[in-house]
Amino acid sequence: xxxxxxxxxxxxxxxxxxxxxxxxxxxxxxxxxxxxxxxxxxxxxxxxxxxxxxxxxxxxxxxxxxxxxxxxxxxxxxxxxxxxxxxxxxxxxxxxxxxxxxxxxxxxxxxxxx
Amino acid sequence: xxxxxxxxxxxxxxxxxxxxxxxxxxxxxxxxxxxxxxxxxxxxxxxxxxxxxxxxxxxxxxxxxxxxxxxxxxxxxxxxxxxxxxxxxxxxxxxxxxxxxxxxxxxxx
Numbered sequence: 001x002x003x004x005x006x007x008x009x010x011x012x013x014x015x016x017x018x019x020x021x022x023x024x025x026x027x028x029x030x031x032x033x034x035x036x037x038x039x040x041x042x043x044x045x046x047x048x049x050x051x052x053x054x055x056x057x058x059x060x061x062x063x064x065x066x067x068x069x070x071x072x073x074x075x076x077x078x079x080x081x082x083x084x085x086x087x088x089x090x091x092x093x094x095x096x097x098x099x100x101x102x103x104x105x106x107x108x109x110x111x112x113x114x
Numbered sequence: 115x116x117x118x119x120x121x122x123x124x125x126x127x128x129x130x131x132x133x134x135x136x137x138x139x140x141x142x143x144x145x146x147x148x149x150x151x152x153x154x155x156x157x158x159x160x161x162x163x164x165x166x167x168x169x170x171x172x173x174x175x176x177x178x179x180x181x182x183x184x185x186x187x188x189x190x191x192x193x194x195x196x197x198x199x200x201x202x203x204x205x206x207x208x209x210x211x212x213x214x215x216x217x218x219x220x221x222x223x
Binding site for chain 1: 211213
């Protein structure tokens with residue numbers, strides 16, 4: 001099946017710093033990637049839809065200036081959490097859309113903000 | 115009302131049992147349907163897409179009922195390794211997907 005990687009797999013940072021997470025589709029091209037956040041024992045929550053070559057579409061309640069998304073190529077999308085605070089601590093997961101509209105998920109990035 | 119609803123469970127079943135989950139969706143214009151499994155602290159993995167005619171993959175059978183707006187997943191001969199949370203995903207407008215909150219399955223020896 002299609003493989004999606006994420007880097008880093010976990011990160012611990014101080015409050016106020018910015019963290020960049022990369023999402024790569026390794027064996028296919030993805031014009032659309034998605035960014036999700038998942039808190040413990042809760043469902044995945046879509047944050048934004050990332051389209052190659054254009055601006056991301058953010059879900060209601062997600063601050064676009066806080067969560068910067070760049071999808072500069074067909075295999076790479078990045079999410080930057082700017083000025084991270086403890087409440088941003090979460091499991092961030094990306095996915096890339098396949099040819100039959102299915103999504104292939106990356107392994108996730110566990111962010112802890114101290 | 116949530117776009118996609120699932121019984122959170124947990125469903126506790128013995129090995130070898132048959133278990134079924136349902137998932138209801140509210141948008142009649144939904145176009146694509148999937149079942150994923152998610153293990154604790156891991157990413158979701160695609161289990162199977164759900165087609166109008168229904169589809170089967172080994173011990174797993176998925177069905178779609180558009181009239182009643184639900185999809186189902188049937189697992190036969192449950193294995194211990196089937197223990198996980200099963201997520202129902204419904205898509206429409208090509209780029210819009212909604213996830214259910216998941217149904218937890220515990221298969222016990």
